[in-house]
Ligand SMILES: Cc1nc(C(=O)O)sc1CCOP(=O)(O)O
Protein backbone atom coordinates (compact mmCIF):
# COMPACT_ATOMS: atom_id res chain seq x y z
CA UNK A 353 0.00 0.00 0.00
CA UNK A 354 1.42 3.37 -0.99
CA UNK A 355 0.20 6.45 0.88
CA UNK A 356 -0.14 9.59 -1.19
CA UNK A 357 2.18 12.02 0.60
CA UNK A 358 -0.34 14.85 0.55
CA UNK A 359 -2.77 12.64 2.47
CA UNK A 360 -0.44 11.88 5.37
CA UNK A 361 -1.94 13.18 8.65
CA UNK A 362 0.95 14.27 10.87
CA UNK A 363 -1.26 15.44 13.75
CA UNK A 364 -0.54 12.68 16.29
CA UNK A 365 2.69 10.88 15.44
CA UNK A 366 3.62 8.01 17.79
CA UNK A 367 7.28 7.01 17.99
CA UNK A 368 7.80 3.63 19.70
CA UNK A 369 10.20 2.63 22.43
CA UNK A 370 9.93 -0.88 23.85
CA UNK A 371 12.28 -0.11 26.75
CA UNK A 372 9.54 1.78 28.66
CA UNK A 373 6.55 -0.56 28.33
CA UNK A 374 4.46 -0.85 31.51
CA UNK A 375 3.92 -4.38 32.87
CA UNK A 376 1.26 -6.32 31.00
CA UNK A 377 1.68 -4.34 27.78
CA UNK A 378 3.59 -5.10 24.59
CA UNK A 379 4.96 -2.92 21.82
CA UNK A 380 1.99 -3.88 19.64
CA UNK A 381 -0.64 -3.51 22.34
CA UNK A 382 0.52 0.07 23.06
CA UNK A 383 0.66 0.91 19.35
CA UNK A 384 -2.82 -0.54 18.78
CA UNK A 385 -4.21 1.38 21.75
CA UNK A 386 -2.81 4.51 20.15
CA UNK A 387 -4.16 3.68 16.69
CA UNK A 388 -7.62 2.95 18.08
CA UNK A 389 -7.78 6.37 19.76
CA UNK A 390 -6.36 8.76 17.21
CA UNK A 391 -2.69 8.14 16.47
CA UNK A 392 -2.31 9.09 12.78
CA UNK A 393 1.30 8.07 12.04
CA UNK A 394 3.63 5.49 13.62
CA UNK A 395 7.41 5.32 13.71
CA UNK A 396 9.14 2.25 15.05
CA UNK A 397 12.31 3.40 16.75
CA UNK A 398 14.15 0.67 18.59
CA UNK A 399 17.74 1.78 19.01
CA UNK A 400 19.04 -1.25 20.89
CA UNK A 401 17.24 -4.12 19.17
CA UNK A 402 19.11 -6.72 17.07
CA UNK A 403 18.14 -6.71 13.41
CA UNK A 404 16.29 -10.06 13.46
CA UNK A 405 14.08 -9.03 16.38
CA UNK A 406 13.70 -5.54 14.96
CA UNK A 407 12.32 -6.98 11.71
CA UNK A 408 9.94 -9.29 13.58
CA UNK A 409 8.65 -6.35 15.62
CA UNK A 410 8.43 -4.10 12.59
CA UNK A 411 6.38 -6.70 10.69
CA UNK A 412 4.00 -7.06 13.65
CA UNK A 413 3.59 -3.30 13.99
CA UNK A 414 3.16 -3.02 10.23
CA UNK A 415 0.25 -5.47 10.36
CA UNK A 416 -1.48 -3.40 13.03
CA UNK A 417 -0.88 -0.16 11.12
CA UNK A 418 -2.39 -1.64 7.96
CA UNK A 419 -5.49 -2.57 9.97
CA UNK A 420 -5.98 1.13 10.78
CA UNK A 421 -4.72 2.37 7.40
CA UNK A 422 -1.93 4.35 9.07
CA UNK A 423 1.55 4.67 7.50
CA UNK A 424 4.53 3.05 9.23
CA UNK A 425 7.87 4.86 9.31
CA UNK A 426 11.12 3.15 10.30
CA UNK A 427 13.69 5.11 12.26
CA UNK A 428 17.26 5.03 10.97
CA UNK A 429 17.14 1.47 9.53
CA UNK A 430 16.71 2.01 5.79
CA UNK A 431 17.56 -1.65 5.16
CA UNK A 432 14.71 -2.83 7.35
CA UNK A 433 12.36 -0.29 5.80
CA UNK A 434 13.13 -1.62 2.33
CA UNK A 435 13.03 -5.26 3.47
CA UNK A 436 9.47 -4.95 4.82
CA UNK A 437 8.34 -2.31 2.31
CA UNK A 438 7.53 0.22 5.02
CA UNK A 439 5.89 3.53 4.08
CA UNK A 440 8.90 5.62 4.92
CA UNK A 441 12.02 6.33 6.93
CA UNK A 442 13.07 8.89 9.52
CA UNK A 443 16.74 9.81 9.88
CA UNK A 444 18.66 12.16 12.10
CA UNK A 445 21.39 14.63 11.25
CA UNK A 446 24.09 12.01 11.92
CA UNK A 447 22.46 9.20 9.98
CA UNK A 448 22.74 8.40 6.28
CA UNK A 449 22.58 11.64 4.21
CA UNK A 450 19.11 12.45 2.89
CA UNK A 451 19.93 12.29 -0.85
CA UNK A 452 21.30 8.76 -0.39
CA UNK A 453 18.26 7.66 1.59
CA UNK A 454 15.98 9.09 -1.07
CA UNK A 455 17.95 7.24 -3.77
CA UNK A 456 17.44 3.94 -1.93
CA UNK A 457 13.79 4.57 -1.01
CA UNK A 458 12.54 5.93 -4.32
CA UNK A 459 10.27 8.96 -4.77
CA UNK A 460 7.01 7.70 -3.28
CA UNK A 461 8.17 6.81 0.23
CA UNK A 462 7.81 9.27 3.10
CA UNK A 463 11.17 10.67 4.25
CA UNK A 464 11.54 12.51 7.54
CA UNK A 465 14.53 14.37 8.96
CA UNK A 466 15.35 15.56 12.52
CA UNK A 467 15.87 19.32 12.44
CA UNK A 468 16.97 21.58 15.27
CA UNK A 469 18.05 24.80 13.62
CA UNK A 470 17.48 27.12 10.64
CA UNK A 471 20.76 26.16 8.88
CA UNK A 472 19.46 22.60 8.52
CA UNK A 473 16.32 24.03 6.94
CA UNK A 474 18.45 25.94 4.44
CA UNK A 475 20.06 22.64 3.39
CA UNK A 476 16.70 20.91 3.10
CA UNK A 477 15.31 23.76 1.00
CA UNK A 478 18.29 23.55 -1.39
CA UNK A 479 17.60 19.83 -1.91
CA UNK A 480 14.10 20.76 -3.07
CA UNK A 481 10.66 19.14 -2.77
CA UNK A 482 11.68 15.63 -3.81
CA UNK A 483 13.83 15.00 -0.76
CA UNK A 484 12.55 15.73 2.76
CA UNK A 485 8.78 15.37 3.21
CA UNK A 486 8.59 16.35 6.89
CA UNK A 487 10.85 17.43 9.73
CA UNK A 488 10.84 16.51 13.38
CA UNK A 489 11.41 19.86 15.12
CA UNK A 490 13.09 19.39 18.44
CA UNK A 491 14.12 18.88 21.12
CA UNK A 492 11.32 21.12 22.38
CA UNK A 493 11.49 20.32 26.09
CA UNK A 494 13.85 18.20 28.16
CA UNK A 495 13.16 14.49 27.92
CA UNK A 496 14.66 11.34 29.34
CA UNK A 497 13.57 9.25 26.36
CA UNK A 498 16.36 10.23 23.99
CA UNK A 499 19.60 8.78 25.33
CA UNK A 500 22.79 10.92 25.12
CA UNK A 501 20.91 13.97 23.82
CA UNK A 502 23.04 16.11 21.51
CA UNK A 503 20.62 19.09 21.49
CA UNK A 504 19.59 21.22 24.44
CA UNK A 505 15.86 21.99 24.64
CA UNK A 506 14.91 24.72 22.17
CA UNK A 507 11.48 25.59 23.57
CA UNK A 508 8.67 26.99 21.41
CA UNK A 509 10.91 29.92 20.43
CA UNK A 510 13.38 27.51 18.82
CA UNK A 511 10.59 25.88 16.86
CA UNK A 512 9.40 29.30 15.66
CA UNK A 513 12.89 29.91 14.26
CA UNK A 514 12.65 26.65 12.30
CA UNK A 515 9.15 27.49 11.03
CA UNK A 516 10.38 30.94 9.99
CA UNK A 517 13.29 29.34 8.12
CA UNK A 518 10.90 27.02 6.26
CA UNK A 519 8.97 30.11 5.17
CA UNK A 520 12.06 32.19 4.41
CA UNK A 521 13.64 29.42 2.31
CA UNK A 522 10.26 28.71 0.70
CA UNK A 523 10.13 25.02 1.64
CA UNK A 524 6.35 25.10 1.41
CA UNK A 525 6.13 21.35 0.67
CA UNK A 526 7.78 20.41 3.96
CA UNK A 527 5.52 19.40 6.87
CA UNK A 528 6.49 19.73 10.54
CA UNK A 529 6.00 17.88 13.82
CA UNK A 530 7.25 19.04 17.19
CA UNK A 531 9.00 16.50 19.41
CA UNK A 532 10.65 16.26 22.79
CA UNK A 533 9.00 16.27 26.21
CA UNK A 534 5.50 16.82 24.84
CA UNK A 535 2.69 16.12 27.28
CA UNK A 536 -0.89 17.29 27.90
CA UNK A 537 0.34 20.22 30.02
CA UNK A 538 2.32 21.83 27.19
CA UNK A 539 0.77 20.69 23.90
CA UNK A 540 -1.78 23.49 23.51
CA UNK A 541 0.84 26.09 24.38
CA UNK A 542 3.21 24.58 21.78
CA UNK A 543 0.62 24.56 18.98
CA UNK A 544 -0.53 28.04 19.95
CA UNK A 545 2.95 29.59 20.13
CA UNK A 546 4.77 27.67 17.39
CA UNK A 547 3.61 29.82 14.50
CA UNK A 548 5.81 31.29 11.74
CA UNK A 549 6.18 35.06 12.02
CA UNK A 550 4.27 35.49 8.75
CA UNK A 551 1.35 33.69 10.36
CA UNK A 552 1.20 31.21 7.48
CA UNK A 553 2.06 27.95 9.23
CA UNK A 554 2.02 26.29 12.62
CA UNK A 555 3.15 22.75 13.39
CA UNK A 556 1.33 20.07 11.42
CA UNK A 557 1.40 17.79 14.40
CA UNK A 558 3.12 16.63 17.52
CA UNK A 559 5.24 13.55 17.95
CA UNK A 560 5.82 11.78 21.20
CA UNK A 561 7.11 8.60 22.79
CA UNK A 562 6.63 8.26 26.55
CA UNK A 563 3.22 9.90 26.93
CA UNK A 564 1.74 6.88 25.11
CA UNK A 565 4.42 4.14 25.18
CA UNK A 566 4.91 4.39 28.95
CA UNK A 567 1.22 4.90 29.72
CA UNK A 568 -0.44 2.14 31.77
CA UNK A 569 -3.66 3.17 29.98
CA UNK A 570 -2.48 4.11 26.48
CA UNK A 571 -6.10 4.42 25.27
CA UNK A 572 -6.90 7.15 27.80
CA UNK A 573 -3.56 8.87 27.19
CA UNK A 574 -4.17 8.96 23.44
CA UNK A 575 -7.77 10.14 23.84
CA UNK A 576 -6.56 13.04 25.99
CA UNK A 577 -3.91 14.02 23.43
CA UNK A 578 -6.42 13.76 20.57
CA UNK A 579 -8.80 16.11 22.40
CA UNK A 580 -6.09 18.74 22.85
CA UNK A 581 -5.04 18.50 19.19
CA UNK A 582 -8.60 18.77 17.88
CA UNK A 583 -9.41 21.64 20.25
CA UNK A 584 -9.54 25.22 19.00
CA UNK A 585 -9.24 27.27 22.20
CA UNK A 586 -6.36 27.43 24.68
CA UNK A 587 -7.98 28.84 27.81
CA UNK A 588 -4.88 29.38 29.90
CA UNK A 589 -6.49 31.79 32.37
CA UNK A 590 -9.90 31.79 34.04
CA UNK A 591 -11.15 35.00 32.39
CA UNK A 592 -12.17 36.30 28.97
CA UNK A 593 -9.62 36.70 26.18
CA UNK A 594 -11.73 38.53 23.65
CA UNK A 595 -9.96 41.37 21.85
CA UNK A 596 -12.01 44.43 22.67
CA UNK A 597 -10.82 48.02 22.96
CA UNK A 598 -10.73 49.04 26.65
CA UNK A 599 -12.95 51.95 27.68
CA UNK A 600 -13.33 53.97 30.88
CA UNK A 601 -16.43 51.91 31.63
CA UNK A 602 -14.72 48.55 31.11
CA UNK A 603 -11.77 49.65 33.25
CA UNK A 604 -14.16 50.86 35.94
CA UNK A 605 -15.72 47.40 35.89
CA UNK A 606 -12.28 45.79 36.31
CA UNK A 607 -11.65 47.91 39.41
CA UNK A 608 -15.03 46.93 40.85
CA UNK A 609 -14.11 43.27 40.36
CA UNK A 610 -10.67 43.73 41.94
CA UNK A 611 -12.03 45.50 44.99
CA UNK A 612 -14.72 42.91 45.55
CA UNK A 613 -12.53 39.86 44.85
CA UNK A 614 -9.47 41.10 46.80
CA UNK A 615 -6.92 38.96 44.87
CA UNK A 616 -4.01 37.23 46.55
CA UNK A 617 -0.91 38.42 44.71
CA UNK A 618 2.06 36.14 45.25
CA UNK A 619 5.29 38.05 44.64
CA UNK A 620 8.44 36.17 43.66
CA UNK A 621 10.61 39.22 43.23
CA UNK A 622 13.80 41.04 44.09
CA UNK A 623 14.45 42.17 47.66
CA UNK A 624 14.25 45.88 46.90
CA UNK A 625 10.78 45.58 45.38
CA UNK A 626 9.24 43.41 48.09
CA UNK A 627 8.22 46.04 50.61
CA UNK A 628 7.08 48.68 48.13
CA UNK A 629 5.33 46.09 45.98
CA UNK A 630 3.43 44.83 49.00
CA UNK A 631 2.28 48.37 49.83
CA UNK A 632 1.24 49.06 46.24
CA UNK A 633 -0.75 45.81 46.25
CA UNK A 634 -2.49 46.79 49.50
CA UNK A 635 -3.27 50.26 48.12
CA UNK A 636 -5.10 48.48 45.30
CA UNK A 637 -7.40 46.55 47.60
CA UNK A 638 -5.43 43.34 47.05
CA UNK A 639 -3.48 41.16 49.46
CA UNK A 640 0.21 40.52 48.83
CA UNK A 641 2.17 37.47 49.88
CA UNK A 642 5.91 37.53 49.40
CA UNK A 643 6.62 33.79 49.26
CA UNK A 644 9.36 31.86 47.48
CA UNK A 645 8.76 28.54 49.20
CA UNK A 646 8.42 25.79 46.61
CA UNK A 647 6.33 23.54 48.84
CA UNK A 648 3.52 26.09 49.18
CA UNK A 649 3.13 27.33 45.58
CA UNK A 650 0.41 24.80 44.76
CA UNK A 651 -1.64 25.74 47.81
CA UNK A 652 -1.29 29.47 47.09
CA UNK A 653 -2.22 28.99 43.42
CA UNK A 654 -5.43 27.26 44.53
CA UNK A 655 -6.59 30.19 46.68
CA UNK A 656 -9.46 31.97 44.88
CA UNK A 657 -8.31 34.97 42.77
CA UNK A 658 -4.66 34.04 43.18
CA UNK A 659 -2.20 35.79 40.89
CA UNK A 660 1.56 35.28 40.49
CA UNK A 661 4.03 38.05 39.83
CA UNK A 662 7.31 36.51 38.68
CA UNK A 663 10.05 39.13 38.65
CA UNK A 664 13.34 37.58 37.67
CA UNK A 665 15.25 39.83 40.00
CA UNK A 666 14.21 37.16 42.48
CA UNK A 667 17.06 35.07 43.84
CA UNK A 668 14.86 32.00 44.38
CA UNK A 669 16.31 28.83 42.83
CA UNK A 670 15.16 28.30 39.24
CA UNK A 671 13.45 25.08 40.31
CA UNK A 672 11.20 27.08 42.63
CA UNK A 673 10.31 29.53 39.87
CA UNK A 674 9.55 26.66 37.46
CA UNK A 675 7.38 24.98 40.10
CA UNK A 676 5.43 28.21 40.56
CA UNK A 677 4.86 28.58 36.80
CA UNK A 678 3.57 25.00 36.55
CA UNK A 679 1.41 25.36 39.66
CA UNK A 680 -0.38 28.51 38.44
CA UNK A 681 -0.70 27.22 34.86
CA UNK A 682 -2.20 24.00 36.15
CA UNK A 683 -5.09 25.82 37.84
CA UNK A 684 -5.41 28.47 35.09
CA UNK A 685 -4.44 31.31 37.40
CA UNK A 686 -2.58 34.23 35.80
CA UNK A 687 1.16 34.81 35.83
CA UNK A 688 2.65 38.24 35.18
CA UNK A 689 6.26 37.88 34.03
CA UNK A 690 8.79 40.68 34.47
CA UNK A 691 12.12 39.61 32.87
CA UNK A 692 14.18 42.19 34.75
CA UNK A 693 17.43 43.03 32.96
CA UNK A 694 16.43 40.47 30.32
CA UNK A 695 19.68 40.28 28.43
CA UNK A 696 21.88 42.52 30.58
CA UNK A 697 24.03 39.54 31.52
CA UNK A 698 24.48 36.06 30.08
CA UNK A 699 23.11 34.66 33.34
CA UNK A 700 19.91 36.67 33.16
CA UNK A 701 19.45 35.93 29.45
CA UNK A 702 19.72 32.21 30.12
CA UNK A 703 17.46 32.31 33.19
CA UNK A 704 14.79 34.41 31.45
CA UNK A 705 14.87 32.35 28.24
CA UNK A 706 14.54 29.15 30.23
CA UNK A 707 11.60 30.44 32.26
CA UNK A 708 9.92 31.72 29.09
CA UNK A 709 9.78 28.15 27.77
CA UNK A 710 8.32 26.76 31.02
CA UNK A 711 4.77 27.99 30.84
CA UNK A 712 2.15 30.40 29.58
CA UNK A 713 2.15 33.96 30.89
CA UNK A 714 -0.96 36.13 30.99
CA UNK A 715 1.24 39.23 30.72
CA UNK A 716 4.90 39.88 29.95
CA UNK A 717 5.95 43.36 30.99
CA UNK A 718 9.28 45.07 30.54
CA UNK A 719 10.99 48.35 29.84
CA UNK A 720 12.07 49.35 26.34
CA UNK A 721 15.39 47.53 26.34
CA UNK A 722 13.92 44.36 27.84
CA UNK A 723 11.09 44.27 25.27
CA UNK A 724 13.44 45.12 22.37
CA UNK A 725 15.77 42.29 23.41
CA UNK A 726 12.87 39.87 23.84
CA UNK A 727 11.73 40.77 20.32
CA UNK A 728 15.34 40.26 19.14
CA UNK A 729 15.33 43.84 17.88
CA UNK A 730 18.42 45.01 19.71
CA UNK A 731 19.37 48.64 19.43
CA UNK A 732 21.91 48.47 16.60
CA UNK A 733 19.26 46.94 14.36
CA UNK A 734 17.05 49.78 15.45
CA UNK A 735 16.86 52.53 12.91
CA UNK A 736 14.35 54.13 15.22
CA UNK A 737 16.73 55.35 17.91
CA UNK A 738 16.91 59.10 17.61
CA UNK A 739 20.63 59.92 17.82
CA UNK A 740 20.22 63.21 19.69
CA UNK A 741 17.59 62.41 22.29
CA UNK A 742 18.32 58.68 22.31
CA UNK A 743 14.54 58.41 22.48
CA UNK A 744 13.05 55.31 20.99
CA UNK A 745 10.81 55.81 18.01
CA UNK A 746 7.27 54.78 19.02
CA UNK A 747 6.86 52.72 15.87
CA UNK A 748 9.79 50.53 16.84
CA UNK A 749 8.49 50.16 20.38
CA UNK A 750 5.08 49.13 19.10
CA UNK A 751 6.68 46.67 16.67
CA UNK A 752 8.79 45.08 19.40
CA UNK A 753 5.82 44.84 21.77
CA UNK A 754 3.72 43.25 19.02
CA UNK A 755 6.43 40.66 18.31
CA UNK A 756 6.65 39.68 21.99
CA UNK A 757 2.84 39.49 22.26
CA UNK A 758 2.64 37.37 19.07
CA UNK A 759 5.43 34.93 19.91
CA UNK A 760 4.41 34.30 23.51
CA UNK A 761 0.63 34.49 22.90
CA UNK A 762 0.43 36.95 25.76
CA UNK A 763 -0.45 40.52 26.61
CA UNK A 764 2.84 42.36 26.19
CA UNK A 765 3.52 45.65 27.98
CA UNK A 766 6.41 47.95 27.13
CA UNK A 767 6.80 50.72 29.70
CA UNK A 768 8.62 54.00 29.32
CA UNK A 769 7.73 57.56 28.40
CA UNK A 770 5.11 55.99 26.19
CA UNK A 771 3.53 52.71 27.26
CA UNK A 772 2.55 50.17 24.61
CA UNK A 773 0.18 47.32 25.36
CA UNK A 774 -0.52 44.62 22.77
CA UNK A 775 -2.95 41.70 22.94
CA UNK A 776 -1.31 38.65 21.38
CA UNK A 777 -3.69 36.05 22.84
CA UNK A 778 -5.79 35.68 19.65
CA UNK A 779 -8.64 34.99 22.05
CA UNK A 780 -6.90 31.68 22.84
CA UNK A 781 -7.71 30.35 19.37
CA UNK A 782 -5.20 27.91 17.86
CA UNK A 783 -5.06 25.54 14.87
CA UNK A 784 -2.67 22.88 13.56
CA UNK A 785 -0.85 23.71 10.31
CA UNK A 786 -2.54 26.96 9.34
CA UNK A 787 -0.95 29.21 11.93
CA UNK A 788 -2.88 32.41 12.44
CA UNK A 789 -4.20 32.37 8.87
CA UNK A 790 -1.68 34.99 7.86
CA UNK A 791 -2.29 37.40 10.73
CA UNK A 792 1.13 38.68 11.81
CA UNK A 793 2.50 40.57 14.80
CA UNK A 794 2.02 43.95 13.12
CA UNK A 795 -1.71 43.23 12.73
CA UNK A 796 -2.15 42.93 16.49
CA UNK A 797 -4.23 45.53 18.35
CA UNK A 798 -1.99 47.95 20.23
CA UNK A 799 -2.95 50.53 22.81
CA UNK A 800 -0.67 53.48 23.53
CA UNK A 801 -0.70 55.37 26.82
CA UNK A 802 1.12 58.66 26.71
CA UNK A 803 1.01 61.09 29.52
CA UNK A 804 4.36 62.69 29.08
CA UNK A 805 7.38 61.56 30.97
CA UNK A 806 7.50 61.31 34.76
CA UNK A 807 11.26 61.66 35.29
CA UNK A 808 11.03 61.24 39.04
CA UNK A 809 9.70 57.70 38.46
CA UNK A 810 13.25 56.76 37.64
CA UNK A 811 14.53 58.22 40.91
CA UNK A 812 12.78 55.75 43.16
CA UNK A 813 13.30 52.05 43.62
CA UNK A 814 10.90 49.49 42.24
CA UNK A 815 8.74 51.87 40.23
CA UNK A 816 8.80 49.56 37.22
CA UNK A 817 8.56 46.44 39.35
CA UNK A 818 5.53 47.86 41.11
CA UNK A 819 3.70 48.28 37.84
CA UNK A 820 4.03 44.48 37.81
CA UNK A 821 2.30 44.36 41.21
CA UNK A 822 -0.48 46.54 39.80
CA UNK A 823 -0.97 44.38 36.71
CA UNK A 824 -0.92 41.17 38.77
CA UNK A 825 -3.53 42.66 41.13
CA UNK A 826 -5.84 43.68 38.31
CA UNK A 827 -5.57 40.39 36.45
CA UNK A 828 -5.93 38.37 39.64
CA UNK A 829 -9.03 40.28 40.69
CA UNK A 830 -11.01 39.54 37.53
CA UNK A 831 -14.22 37.54 37.56
CA UNK A 832 -14.37 34.66 35.05
CA UNK A 833 -16.37 37.08 32.90
CA UNK A 834 -13.70 39.78 33.21
CA UNK A 835 -11.51 40.67 30.25
CA UNK A 836 -7.74 40.15 30.44
CA UNK A 837 -6.82 43.01 28.08
CA UNK A 838 -9.04 45.47 29.97
CA UNK A 839 -7.32 44.48 33.22
CA UNK A 840 -3.79 45.00 31.91
CA UNK A 841 -4.60 48.27 30.14
CA UNK A 842 -6.48 49.49 33.23
CA UNK A 843 -3.51 48.70 35.45
CA UNK A 844 -1.05 50.60 33.27
CA UNK A 845 -3.43 53.54 32.87
CA UNK A 846 -3.99 53.77 36.63
CA UNK A 847 -0.28 53.48 37.38
CA UNK A 848 0.67 56.19 34.88
CA UNK A 849 -2.05 58.55 36.14
CA UNK A 850 -1.07 57.97 39.77
CA UNK A 851 2.58 58.61 38.88
CA UNK A 852 1.67 61.90 37.25
CA UNK A 853 -0.51 62.95 40.20
CA UNK A 854 2.18 62.02 42.73
CA UNK A 855 4.86 63.90 40.79
CA UNK A 856 2.83 67.12 41.12
CA UNK A 857 2.39 66.61 44.88
CA UNK A 858 5.83 65.51 46.00
CA UNK A 859 8.87 67.57 47.11
CA UNK A 860 11.45 64.97 46.12
CA UNK A 861 11.97 61.26 45.57
CA UNK A 862 11.37 60.42 49.21
CA UNK A 863 7.90 61.93 49.28
CA UNK A 864 7.27 60.71 45.75
CA UNK A 865 7.30 57.13 47.09
CA UNK A 866 4.63 58.03 49.63
CA UNK A 867 2.64 60.19 47.23
CA UNK A 868 2.61 57.40 44.66
CA UNK A 869 0.99 54.99 47.09
CA UNK A 870 -1.51 57.66 48.15
CA UNK A 871 -2.33 58.45 44.51
CA UNK A 872 -2.81 54.76 43.65
CA UNK A 873 -5.01 54.33 46.71
CA UNK A 874 -7.04 57.47 45.93
CA UNK A 875 -7.58 56.80 42.19
CA UNK A 876 -8.38 53.13 42.85
CA UNK A 877 -10.97 53.81 45.52
CA UNK A 878 -12.51 56.77 43.64
CA UNK A 879 -12.69 54.53 40.55
CA UNK A 880 -13.33 57.30 38.01
CA UNK A 881 -11.07 56.31 35.05
CA UNK A 882 -12.66 58.99 32.87
CA UNK A 883 -11.01 61.58 35.13
CA UNK A 884 -7.49 60.11 35.04
CA UNK A 885 -4.77 62.27 33.50
CA UNK A 886 -3.31 59.50 31.32
CA UNK A 887 -5.31 58.65 28.23
CA UNK A 888 -5.57 55.73 25.85
CA UNK A 889 -5.24 55.78 22.12
CA UNK A 890 -5.34 53.01 19.55
CA UNK A 891 -2.12 52.71 17.60
C1 LIG B 1 12.87 10.47 19.47
C2 LIG B 1 13.19 11.84 19.90
N1 LIG B 1 13.77 12.74 19.08
C3 LIG B 1 13.94 13.91 19.65
C4 LIG B 1 14.58 15.08 18.99
O1 LIG B 1 14.70 16.11 19.65
O2 LIG B 1 14.92 14.95 17.80
S1 LIG B 1 13.41 13.93 21.26
C5 LIG B 1 12.92 12.32 21.16
C6 LIG B 1 12.30 11.60 22.31
C7 LIG B 1 10.94 12.18 22.64
O3 LIG B 1 10.39 11.36 23.65
P1 LIG B 1 9.26 11.89 24.65
O4 LIG B 1 8.03 12.15 23.83
O5 LIG B 1 9.07 10.74 25.59
O6 LIG B 1 9.78 13.13 25.32
Ligand SMILES: C=C1C=NC(C(F)(F)F)=NC1=N
Pocket residue numbers: 365367395397427442444464465466487488489490529530531559
Ligand atom coordinates in the same frame (compact mmCIF):
# COMPACT_ATOMS: atom_id res chain seq x y z
C1 LIG C 1 14.81 11.80 16.43
C2 LIG C 1 13.59 12.01 15.93
C3 LIG C 1 13.07 13.32 15.77
N1 LIG C 1 11.85 13.50 15.26
C4 LIG C 1 11.11 12.45 14.90
C5 LIG C 1 9.75 12.75 14.34
F1 LIG C 1 9.05 13.43 15.22
F2 LIG C 1 9.11 11.62 14.08
F3 LIG C 1 9.86 13.50 13.24
N2 LIG C 1 11.51 11.20 15.02
C6 LIG C 1 12.73 10.90 15.52
N3 LIG C 1 13.13 9.73 15.66
Ligand SMILES: [Mg+2]
Pocket residue numbers: 428443444445447
Ligand atom coordinates in the same frame (compact mmCIF):
# COMPACT_ATOMS: atom_id res chain seq x y z
MG1 LIG D 1 18.61 8.89 14.65
